[in-house]
Amino acid sequence: MNKRIVSIALAAAMTSALFLSGCGSDSGSTTATTAPPPQTTAAGKTESAAAETTAQTEDTQTAAGISYPVEGSPTISWGLLRKSQWSDRYDSFTDLPLGKALQERTGYTIEAVHVDNNQAMNLMIASGDLPDIFTYQLMNQYNGKEAQAVKDGIIMGMTPEFLQENAPDYWAYLEANEDVKRALLTNDGEIVAFAFVREPGASRSVQTLMVRDDWCEELGMELPETADEFYAMLKGFKEQLGVEIPLALPIGHLQGALNNGFLTQPFGVLSRDKYQVDGKVIFGYMQPEYKDVLAWLNKLYEEGLMDPNFTTMDNDTLTAYMLSGDSGATAGPIGSMLGTYLTTNKDIEDYSLAPIKPLVANKGDRPKFGHMQNLNVGPNAYITMNCKDPAAAARFLNYGYTDEGKKLYNSGIEGVTYNIVDGQPVLTDLVTNNPDGLTTTQVLAEYTLSWDGGPFEAKESKYELPEQQEAFKMNGDTDAALYKMPETVIADEDSDEYARLASEINTYRDETEIKFIRGEMSLDQFDEYLATLDRMGGSRLLEIEQNALDVYNSK
């Protein structure tokens, strides 16, 4: 009897264990989505404000002929990522002031379909169970990019006639901006997306190197321009000012800085990533000169000028280092890093940060390369093949390219988030000095898409602080446009091979690079590294890229 009870109990325990583990293995894709109820104060305020503005703008006839709000109150389902910038305060995009205003102004009822992260979005795409439209960065997340997604029947390729008829404002923009249009065109002549586009002529450089200029002054140094000066500055921070980790660059930021050419140009490589010189593709990390870049980084590492734990450092640690004075130099976005650091520490007297240009070989040289976003950087909006009424979806997405829509997506609601001063929108105190203590990005995330991207024409970023404006100007002032790889489309027959090669080679490169920097591999082995890259199919990868560039240039 006793035995039987034990075995039954055991069976029950094992069964429940099975179920537990079954649940556990699924939990990765649906992590912690329970958000607290939205803050009613903020939302309530906006509702009335939104209603007011809609009253003013009712029946706005756009130049090309669609009038919003549209007739017949259509419904549209929209797949979106749930963003941390608002997910702690709101459950759904449609609860945001932006979602509400958008529904009122366009006349569409939005059904938001939220996923939590890129992997969840990839799974949704793989399941084939897609909403009418979704916003995402397929160009980075889908094998063979958007053109392949059209071929695979996931998103709709849109003919010029379709766009002319259903999205006249978007079409007008594309007509006027030939290079953007070219980046969105498949080889069959179809447009793949309602893209996140910029005002003509807007700068695309939003990342920078930044250093503590007050410390430089203390050391009697000018802001560094060359690798040697940069090294001397870090050395000074460490030895004379006792700074623990002069250069704080977590692996992601380090790779970003190398890809943007911030640290590679003194050594004759424009970028670690691919770039083009006179129509020829070059992979920076496959160049013999890249050895010198790694040798320099290895020197910084060995001398303790760089964080020994750069491979595990997270963003919170980075922020703490930069704010507390444990570190004096880093690289990253002008908005969320340079801006945030300066704003957070604005009351601290002896704290100052300055952007510097990408490092160059000789003092006074003009940088050849720097940060420059792709024309088609996304997130873009796509009409899926599941969409029952693509024309209605296109009319909805067209809104972001009308004057009204541009204002809403860029600056939010007039009288609430911005006022027009001298013909220019100026953000209100609600945004810049929020009474509830929200950061500018958090407030903008409730009212606009400007902080992220989406189906609209973005105004040039207007940074608040003089340091940010300076950073913006100096990083845009490079020859990157000449050398930057355009958005090429990998040929259909090559796309599988390309995806496999690129992913394996990139993993090998990333790992080996870390070993060189940390001195686990001697730089004498650099030739072996190059030989391995070649054995892994490096030259084939180059060939595929070159073909794609040739096709692009002839398009």
Place this chain on the structure above:
Amino acid sequence: MKKGPFLPKLKKDLRRNRGAYLMFLPVLVYYLIFCYKPMYGVIIAFKNFVPTKGILASPWAANHGLVHFISFFKSVYFGRLIRNTLVISITSLFVTFPLPIVFALLLNEVRSRHFKGVVQTCSYLPHFISTVVVCSMVTLFVNEKGFITHLLVQLGIAEEGFSLLTNKDFFVPIYVLSGLWQTLGWSAIIYVAALSGVDQELYDAARIDGANRLQQTIHVTIPAIMMTIIMMFILRLGSVMSVGSEKILLLYNEAIYETADVISTYVFRKGLVDSSWSYSAAIGLFNSTINLILVVSANRISRKLAGMSLW
């Protein structure tokens, strides 16, 4: 068991053990839905899977559908992935398999029921902490300012100022020992249960023959639970090639891929990050095939050597 036609026998058995079958039902449903039905999807390993076309309509892959397998075997990571998977898994097996048995034996010797209860409850508490939380704790303990790092620095084993997770030599110990902490008590439950079923008369007989405590353990207790041990061992062998991805994904970083990247994490990166569905399905299928071979051969060997087996 009497021989006879299967169905009538089953019917009779169903009637007799209604309760047990009822309890078995959810397990059956679980396996049908989550283990058998998805097997049909394995076909995508031989195809170039396109989500919108579905599993059947996607085109077959090149080389008689084997191209994904071939490219995995040719991949530079093939050797490393197999090696890491085996190293992590076999080390885990040698540490986390015998210790729960020892632990159960020790518990069995404890005479104070109260003390035994407290120890057992404490030992299986970690099992109920989510892997994500365990990994964040581990990460904190072994980062450059963590107490374990501090301890190892004092002992001269680790270098000061470095997170242990950036050193490829520390990954396997960290993984295995944290796993031991997590599973020790929980894995011991089954042995504790088996031990409570051992006939007390056997001990009395052994004592009369003059066996001391240790001899009783060796000659009575262990043979009594041998069947359970072998069963658990065969089950464990079946998963030697499958090291779970969750914990490694939460702990590893690019600097230690060399010892930390295993087949399941590679499948995860290929499938969910790079969206190479078919390729990652092929690797997963290859992995499962090896697991199947292992479990079948372990069963055979055990039947030959010990006369005991799962089937």
